[in-house]
Structures are given as C-alpha cells and as structure tokens.
Amino acid sequence: MTAAQTLRNADLRHTNGREEVLNLFLDADHALSHSDIENGLGPDHDRVTIYRTLRTFVDKGLLHKVLDDGGNPKYALCRDTCASGHHHHEHVHFKCDNCGQTTCLDQVHIPAVALPEGYNRKEMNLLIQGVCLECNK
Amino acid sequence: MTAAQTLRNADLRHTNGREEVLNLFLDADHALSHSDIENGLGPDHDRVTIYRTLRTFVDKGLLHKVLDDGGNPKYALCRDTCASGHHHHEHVHFKCDNCGQTTCLDQVHIPAVALPEGYNRKEMNLLIQGVCLECNK
DNA sequence: GTAACTGCAAAATATTTGCATCCTT
DNA sequence: AAGGATGCAAATATTTTGCAGTTAC
Numbered sequence: 001m002t003a004a005q006t007l008r009n010a011d012l013r014h015t016n017g018r019e020e021v022l023n024l025f026l027d028a029d030h031a032l033s034h035s036d037i038e039n040g041l042g043p044d045h046d047r048v049t050i051y052r053t054l055r056t057f058v059d060k061g062l063l064h065k066v067l068d069d070g071g072n073p074k075y076a077l078c079r080d081t082c083a084s085g086h087h088h089h090e091h092v093h094f095k096c097d098n099c100g101q102t103t104c105l106d107q108v109h110i111p112a113v114a115l116p117e118g119y120n121r122k123e124m125n126l127l128i129q130g131v132c133l134e135c136n137k
Numbered sequence: 138m139t140a141a142q143t144l145r146n147a148d149l150r151h152t153n154g155r156e157e158v159l160n161l162f163l164d165a166d167h168a169l170s171h172s173d174i175e176n177g178l179g180p181d182h183d184r185v186t187i188y189r190t191l192r193t194f195v196d197k198g199l200l201h202k203v204l205d206d207g208g209n210p211k212y213a214l215c216r217d218t219c220a221s222g223h224h225h226h227e228h229v230h231f232k233c234d235n236c237g238q239t240t241c242l243d244q245v246h247i248p249a250v251a252l253p254e255g256y257n258r259k260e261m262n263l264l265i266q267g268v269c270l271e272c273n274k
Numbered sequence: 275g276t277a278a279c280t281g282c283a284a285a286a287t288a289t290t291t292g293c294a295t296c297c298t299t
Numbered sequence: 300a301a302g303g304a305t306g307c308a309a310a311t312a313t314t315t316t317g318c319a320g321t322t323a324c
Contacts (some may be wrong), residue, residue, distance in 0.1 A: 012303095013256070013297085013298050013299075013302095013303060013304070014299095015297080015298075015303095015305080017304085017305075018304090023193075026196070026304080032289085034207070034289095035212075036227070041311055042295075046305070046306050047288095047289090048289090048290080048291095048305085048306070048307080049304080049306070051288095051289065051290075052290095052304080052305085052306065053304095056304095059176070065206055067204045067205075067206060067262070067264060068204070069202060069204060069262070072288080082151070084196065092250075094252070094256060097259065105252075107251070107253065108250055108251065108252065110247075110263070111247075111248035111249070111250065112231075112248070113245055113247065113248065113263070114245065114266065114270070115242075115245065115267075116242070116245075116270070117270075118269075118270035118273050119231060119265075119267060119268070119269060119270060120267040120268040120273060121235065121265055121266075121267040122265070122266050122267040122268070123174065123265070123266040124265050124266070125204070125206070125264045125266075126247070126261065126262070126263045126264075126266075127204060127260075127261070127262045127263075127264075128250070128252065128256075128258055128260070128261050128262075129258075129259050129260040129261070130256060130257040130258040130259040130260070131254075131256070131257040131259075132255075132256060133253070133255035133256055134259060136255050136256070145297085148281065149278095149279095150278060150322085150323050150324075151323070151324095152278095152279065152280080152322080152323075154280075155279090158312095164301095171314090183279085183280070183281050183311095184314090185281070185282080185314090185315085185316095186279080186280055186281070188314065188315080189279080189280085190279095193279095209312095220312080227324085262281075262290095275323095275324105276323105276324090277304105277323095278321105278322090278323080278324095279311080279320105279321080279322070279323085280317095280319105280320085280321070280322085281316105281318105281320085281321095282318095282319095282320105283316105283317090283318095284312100284314105284317085285314085285315080285317095286314080286315070286316085287312100287313075287314070287315085288305085288311100288312075288313065288314090289307105289310105289311080289312070289313085290310080290311070290312085291301105291309085291310070291311090292307105292308090292309085292310095292311100293306105293307095293308095294305105294306095294307095295304100295305080295306085295307105296303105296305070296319070297302105297304075297305085298301105298302095298303080298304085298305085299300105299301095299302090299303095
C-alpha cells in the first residue's frame with residue numbers, strides 16, 4: 001500500500017509532509033522517534049507539524065506508540081488489523097541495547113498469561129531487550 | 138526492610154529526602170511518577186533533588202523504570218533479586234486504563250518466547266493494559 | 275575533615291497552544 | 300468556498316547542569 005492510498009483510507013488529506021513522514025515509516029524496519037523523523041526529512045520541516053502529524057497518525061490508527069525503556073517515545077506502523085481506534089491488541093518489540101534500534105517482531109506471539117482474578121485485559125505489549133541480529137555479527 | 142536499612146545496604150547516605158521518597162514507594166502498591174512523588178512529599182522538596190534521587194535509586198538497583206505507554210516515566214521498587222546494575226530480567230506490569238495506576242504483577246510470569254535466530258535476550262518487560270480489580274468493582 | 279548530598283539558578287530539551295495563512299478537496 | 304493543515308511565535312513542561320553551601324559519616 002502506498003502512502004497516498006494509506007492517507008486516503010484513513011480519511012486524511014494528502015499533503016507533502018504527511019506523505020514524507022509515512023514514507024519514512026514504510027522504508028524503516030524499526031520504530032522511529034520524533035527526532036529520527038526530523039532528521040530523516042531534511043531541514044525545512046516544522047517540528048510542530050511533525051508532532052501534529054504523529055498524533056494524527058496515532059489517532060487514525062496508522063501508527064502506534066512503541067514502548068521503550070528510555071527517554072522519548074517511538075512510533076511504528078500498524079499492520080493490517082489496526083483500524084481507527086482499534087489497535088492490534090498485542091505488540092512485541094525488540095530493543096537492541098547496542099544500536100538502540102527498536103524493531104517490531106510481528107512473527108513472535110505472546111503466550112497466554114494468566115491474570116489475577118478481577119483484571120480485564122485489553123492490550124499487551126512486550127518489550128524484549130538484548131542484542132539484535134546485526135549487532136551480533 | 139526499612140528505608141534506613143535499604144539505604145545502608147545500597148551504600149547510600151541516609152538523608153531525610155531519600156528516606157521519605159523510599160517510604161512513598163514502600164507504602165505505594167503501584168508505580169510512581171516524578172510528579173506523584175512531588176505531590177506525595179509535601180511542598181518543600183526540590184524538584185531537582187527528586188530527579189537525582191530517582192536516578193541514584195535506579196543506578197543502585199533500588200528502583201526500576203516502569204514501561205508505560207503514555208507520557209512520563211514511572212518507577213517502582215525492585216524486589217529481592219535486584220542488585221546494583223543487575224535488575225530482575227523480567228517485569229510484568231498492569232496499567233489500568235481507567236484509573237491510570239500501574240502495578241507490578243510479581244506473581245505473573247512471562248512464558249517462554251521464541252526469538253528469531255541471532256537475537257540475544259537480556260530483559261523482558263510485559264505491559265498489560267486493561268481495567269484493574271478496583272475499577273472493575 | 276571530606277566526600278556526598280542538597281538547593282537554587284539557569285540552561286537545555288521536549289511538547290503544546292494560538293493564530294494567521296495556505297492548501298486540499 | 301470551507302474546513303483542514305501548516306508554519307511561526309510563544310507558552311508550558313520536563314529534565315539536566317553548574318556551583319556554592321550543607322550534612323552524613
């Protein structure tokens with residue numbers, strides 16, 4: 001799916017900025033932070049607009065916030081089943097302690113976890129930290 | 138274990154501020170953010186000192202950062218096996234979408250997860266979101 | 275006494291809001 | 300044309316750094 005199609009599907013207007021941000025995510029195989037995006041886009045992009053773009057994309061279900069141990073939030077594309085307001089209920093991410101990249105492990109599934117009585121589960125996020133494939137070479 | 142003992146064990150000097158922060162955590166059954174602490178302590182505590190206290194406690198293995206989807210970082214006590222620099226390798230937290238509290242589920246364990254070839258695992262954090270016991274009543 | 279800790283001021287960073295203008299539909 | 304999106308300025312929030320003074324040991 002192209003950026004243009006994605007935007008149309010999400011009921012969002014097609015603007016240069018949005019298309020470029022979306023393409024960054026489509027090209028990246030890992031989660032991006034605000035500053036990753038600012039860097040990736042070249043110099044003449046407004047910080048504020050990027051904040052708004054990210055928020056809009058999350059609201060519309062194009063992106064989801066990725067859990068991170070460290071400082072600033074990262075975002076990653078939602079795949080298939082994510083619709084507006086209804087995200088995937090399960091995310092598994094791997095963060096490399098060496099290179100700092102966080103990647104989605106779509107193949108990995110979280111096994112059943114027994115919650116104590118009285119708790120409802122809506123979403124599960126698993127963050128695994130260690131050393132990634134690249135950095136292990 | 139009292140706050141005073143804990144500080145001594147960690148090779149930290151015993152000061153009022155540290156003891157009070159530690160007691161907040163000992164009393165709380167959920168993770169605390171910087172502002173939770175600022176509120177919990179009463180008015181004459183320096184924001185900067187709290188930042189430094191939190192960092193020191195994390196460094197010494199008394200606290201660990203709790204993953205959160207949302208905004209600002211939260212912290213929780215490390216239990217038993219956490220020593221300086223060597224945290225528990227597995228954390229399970231439950232965040233209530235209703236009241237916002239994040240609690241450690243020490244009883245729950247993460248079942249084995251198969252990582253793709255070439256990945257090393259050092260630590261796993263599972264965040265479950267839903268509605269907690271209290272809010273389900 | 276000495277090193278560690280604190281408190282204040284200030285810097286650096288991150289994020290949000292308001293508003294006038296521009297652009298997509 | 301109309302509403303949504305942008306860009307700039309500025310407000311607000313968050314976290315870090317420097318340094319002088321204080322305190323635990």
